[in-house]
Amino acid sequence: MTGHHAPSDLLALATEWIAAWNSRDLERVLTLYTDDSEMSSEKISALGFDASGTLRGKDRLRAYWSKALTFRPKLHFTLIETFASPDSVAVLYHDELGKQVCEYLRLDDAGKIRQASGNYPVRWA
Template sequence: MSTPRPSLSAEEAEAFAREWIAAWNSGDLERILSHYDDDFEMRSPLIAERGFSSDGCLRGKAAVRPYWAVGLAARPPLHFELIGVHVGVNAIAICYRSVGRARLVVERIQFGEDAKAICAEALYRADPDGA
């Protein structure tokens, strides 16, 4: 895994989040993956729920690709609306709504020196309605 980079500015974080949302909304898996380091780590309860890894963690683009491909193929199609971006130490949190799935999500993304994501974690509301 790459070394963490210095914190992003508010402007850099906002630009990354807008492009990240646009990539997901495009449905282009390669565009989505371009934001990530080759050996990044992805954590999500949906990884375990959907049977991709019992611990909810996938490591590397090769492992994440089929998981995200399933998500992109789902109906209704994925569509995200950006709610906000929060800046932390070497990381940002993107808050967004998954339209059509009645789900609010926070995605925490840590960056390496090359401004690629080295670790990401999707966090979902605990209530069953997700609203």
């Protein structure tokens, strides 16, 4: 089956993803992504990038995350839970501000992230 990844490999990816972000080494983070990866987040348009909230390609992700990191000098993620399917992993964590976030990471056959989305809690009025 194409795109099938063992749960242990997905857990290892989630663990490395958290560690890469906590290192604040953007190039380390980007090694986990394909060159043509896609990222969606409400934060993309909030920081003045694509109004659609989606970016494609490592160069655009590098520019976005470089800017985002300037606003988060104490960025730190703490893993809460990892959820796996054969071709993806969802990483539930809380950040240094105590906010919960769930990142959905879909992988290619080689185990690199090809599609990602930052998912934030929905608060009902």
